[in-house]
Amino acid sequence: MSDTQNFIVLGGSGGGLNIAHSFLKYMEPELKKLGKTYHLYIVDSSSHFFWNTGSPRSLVSATLLPTEKLFVPIADGFNSYDASLYTIIHGTAISWDVEGRTVTIKLAADEATQTLPYYALVLATGTRSPSPATSLHGNHMLSKAALEDLNNKIPSATSVIVAGGGPTGVEVAGEIGHFLNGSAGWFSSRPANPKAKVTLITKSDTLLPVLSKPRALTAETYLNKVGVDVVYNISVVSSTTDADGKTTVNLSNGEQWTADVYIPAWGTTPNTEYVPADLKNDQGYIKTNPTTLRIDAAGSRVYVAGDVGDYSRGGYHSLYTATPILAANIRRDLLAAAAPDETSVPDRLFTANNTETQAVPIGPRGVGAVNGWSLPSFLIWLLKGRDYMVGNALKTVHGRMV
Structure with a gap:
């Protein structure tokens, strides 16, 4: 085993799992033929992958989208491989020694630490949103509990505040509005007898900044049709939950609002606390070569997969x-x-797609575009809004997307 090289993937995100499966399916067999032996380590703070794409519907009602469909054990996805080729570690990266080429992990079981040397390293630790209901905050049980808490609160709520005008905030507000208030008919702008006052707050002057202004205005119209009011140019400064379960939010305009349910959905934070400061930008994302997806400043064979990279x-x-x-x-x-004398393969180069591309379900409707071309509302519902593509959770964990 002394000649075995460690291939470490930090993060059981979609990017991390796809790379792990690519390595075991395709790379390891090729390298073995060249007489090279590798061991794959997959490290994640959660034992389960979270398909948080489906959380806007699941947080409203477990009947509409059962939470168990969102959480898939990571270990189950690798049972088809030779167990001697990989190790799955339930733990959190706490430090990275770039010069020494090691990473230190705090284990979830007993909080002991383990330091692993690496030959190749992939950083795929992803991002987190303010609420564990819409992203992992460590152990998946925190997210599951947050979803169940909202399942208990939302059906009886008469007032809901959602903060955030991006796709998560819009989808969450749309699902809640549709669940509580129903949907207006073809010739009505709002539901006839809304059950709850649902308010979506955004600090911007528009919704869904990836999409064009006309499509953003259509999104507001669709939100209105499920009884959601949109308030622009204010943000939540702080919030306090009372003993009775109601939440009071302090707004940037000096006002205070109180609601039965408050859901923060206003952005993401990269999970890069373990990364040295000189390898991160001002927002905490990892500085990545935008074409090769390597971290050039971290030495050879170090890469970024997914949202944690600044590309x-x-x-x-x-x-x-x-x-x-x-x-x-x-x-x-x-x-x-x-095999340096036998292998000469050029890099493949990544080009970011900065076109207007996004699909956002809003209750029974939706807005979106692909490469600037508008998608009809029914197609967004069919492709995403019908079940939030929850079948991709199993496919991702089991490597069927590779």
Whole structure:
């Protein structure tokens, strides 16, 4: 085992799992033929993958989208491989020694630490939103509990505040509005007998900044049709939950509002606390070569997969575009190191898609575009809004997306 090299993937996100499966399916067999032995380590703070794409519907009602469909054990996805080739570690990266080429993990079981040397390293630790209901905050049980708490509160709520005008905030507000208030008919702008006052707050002067202004205005119209009011140019400064369960939010305009349910959905924070400061930008995202997806400043064979890199726009569209290119470059580097006289493969280059591309379900409707071309509302419902593509959770964990 002394000649075995460690291939470490930090993060069981979609990007991390896709790279792990690519390595075991395709790269490891090729390298083995060249006489090279590798061991894959997958490290994640959660034992389960979270399909948080489906959380806007699941947080409203477990009947509409059962929470168990959102959480898939990571270990189950690797049972088809030789167990001697990989190790799954339930723990959190707490430090990274770039010069020494090691990462230190705090184990979830007993909080002991383990330091692993690496030959190749993929950083795929992702991002987190303010609420564990819409992203992992460590152990998946925190997210499951947050979803169940909202399942208990929302059906009886008469007032709901959602903060955030991006796709998560709009989808959450749309699902809640539709569940509580129903939907207006063809010739009505609002539901006839709304049960709850649902308010979506955004600090911007528009919704869904990736989309054009006309499509953003259509999104507001669709929100109105499920009884959601949109308030622009204010943000939540702080919030306090009372003993009776109601939440009071302090707004940037000096006002205080109180609601039965408050859901923060106003942005993401990269999970990069373990990354040295000089390798991150001002927002905490990892500085990544935007074409090769390597971290050039971190030495050889160090890469970024997914939202944690500064090259990514976020979301699965960006991930599915970048992952095959990243996998090809990792394969290229490992083969070149294993057989430098026989292997000469050029890099594959990634080009970010900065066009207007996004799909946002809003209750029974939706807005979106692909490469600037508008998608009809019924198609957004069919492709995403019908079940929030929850079938992709199993496919991701089991490597069927590779």
